[in-house]
Amino acid sequence: MNSTIFSVILLLVLNALELVVGQVQTRPYSCVLPSACRDSGNIIDPRILSPNGGIFPSAGVSSGVGSTGPGTGPPGNFPGSGNPVVSIVTPGQQQTDCPAGYVRCTNVICGTPTVQPSPQDGFATPNAFPWQAFLRNNNNLNFRNGYAGGGVLIDQYHVLTAAHKITNLTSISVSLGVYNTSFVNTQTSQVQQAWIHSNYNQTYLKNDVAILRLATPVNLGGNVLPICLPQAGRSFIGSPSSSCIVSGWGQTSFQTNDAPTQTLKQVHVPIVTNQQCTTSYNNVLGSVNTAAYLDFPNEICAGGQAQQDACTQDGGSPLVCADSGTQYTLAGLVLWGKNCGQAGVYGVYLNVPQYANWIQCVVQCIQNTQNCNSCPAYRFL
Known part of the structure; x- marks a missing residue:
């Protein structure tokens, strides 16, 4: 068979397989550590269901594995003496395709790291992002x-x-x-x-x-x-630097091509008004270029503090803001800037709520x- 024809046939087969397999094979649940799942509203699972579908009154709950003495269970449709039959779960019966220690989950907790980000800028804390x-x-x-x-x-x-x-x-x-x-x-x-x-x-x-x-x-x-993804149309403008953090492995300065840095970095940045950003870039780029490049409300601006900024090769990295307590929501993605970490010059980010x-x-x-x-x-x- 001609090699070109074979290549075309192979490509068609692969594309067909992807249509059948690649797109439609979506697992309807996630494999998560139990602490990352909110499927159940119960803190504990009370093991008091009876074999006939009833619930033992508290006075009649079996006092322990193998407890079969008189009066330890309510009357009803029970084998033998009417007392509850205690069974140990047979190993291997609860099968799942999740790795050991992970459970199936349909309502995954978002934006809540097991370790909170440090209030200090610099290297990030492990597991904080x-x-x-x-x-x-x-x-x-x-x-x-x-x-x-x-x-x-x-x-x-x-x-x-x-x-x-x-x-x-x-x-x-x-x-x-x-x-x-x-x-x-x-x-x-x-x-x-x-x-x-x-x-x-x-x-x-x-x-x-x-x-x-x-x-x-x-x-x-x-x-x-x-x-966590934001609601469509939400505004993060005015969020203080104490609330919002950008993280990434980009360059440590505009002149230093050292990306990816060995360790993940973080910096707190305030999200400023569109007018503040426009005024700044009018001074840096001129009004014509500023009007061509800035795209409000599809973009937002953050930073403006000396040496506190995302930088070259951070593109695509997240800007997140704390909502309440320990949960964070995605506010932006690093897009562009002028130099890095210049006082009064802002980093420009995709305004994620506009694209929700x-x-x-x-x-x-x-x-x-x-x-x-x-x-x-x-x-x-």
């Missing part, structure tokens, strides 16, 4: 671990990132649970599909957003957890529950 994703160029894994940029986990199958981080890549994988580049206790999955906003403008980085579909779902809990409906639409499109043409989005990989 369990949603942070490390994007890798599979064609160049031997150079700086293939680092291609940052992203953020939104569920067991999907990672949100900036479109400009992936448009020059042909094969991508995502590592999660990464704290430093030793990649100890991490999970890596190949990217099966990549979807980009149809109105993405590569010149001005407008609608600069993409969703990556992982070929295999990640297990959740500990150092790998999804971030788009994110939901694309995820449903990938899972074949939504018409992809309505998103709008196109498949890049």
Whole structure:
């Protein structure tokens, strides 16, 4: 058979298999550590159900395994003497495809790390940003671990990132649970599909957003957890630096090409008004360029403090804000700036609430529950 014809047939077969297998195989539950699941509202599981479907009154509950004395159980449809029969669960009967220690869960806790971020800027605390994703160029894994940029986990199958981080890549994988580049206790999955906003403008980085579909779902809990997504239209403008944090492995300065840094970093930044950001960039870029590049309300600006900023190669990394107590919500994705850490000059971020409906639409499109043409989005990989 002609090799070209064979290649075409193989491609058609692979595409057909993906339509049958790749898109529709969506696990209806997540595998999570029990502490990361809110499926049950009960703190404990009271083991007082009787074999005939009734519930023992408290006075008649069996006092322990093997307790069969008179009066230890209520009358009813019981084998033998009418007392409850105590059975030990047979090993192997509760089968699951989740790894040992993980349970099936349909309501995963989001945005709540097991360790809270440090109030100090600099190196992040281990496990404080369990949603942070490390994007890798599979064609160049031997150079700086293939680092291609940052992203953020939104569920067991999907990672949100900036479109400009992936448009020059042909094969991508995502590592999660990464704290430093030793990649100890991490999970890596190949990217099966990549979807980009149809109105993405590569010149001005407008609608600069993409969703990556992982070929295999990640297990959740500990150092790998999804971030909470915001409600559509929510405003984070005015959020103080004490509430909002950007994290990533980008360069330590504009002149120093040291990304990815060995250890994940963090910095607290305030989210400023659109007018403050416009005024600043008018001074830096001029009014014509500022009008061309800034895209409100689809973008927000944060930072403006000397040496406290995201930097080159942080693109796609998350800006999160504390809602209440220990839970964080995704406010932005790192897009662009002018230099890094200059006083009075702000970093520009994707305004995630403006894309909340788009994110939901694309995820449903990938899972074949939504018409992809309505998103709008196109498949890049």
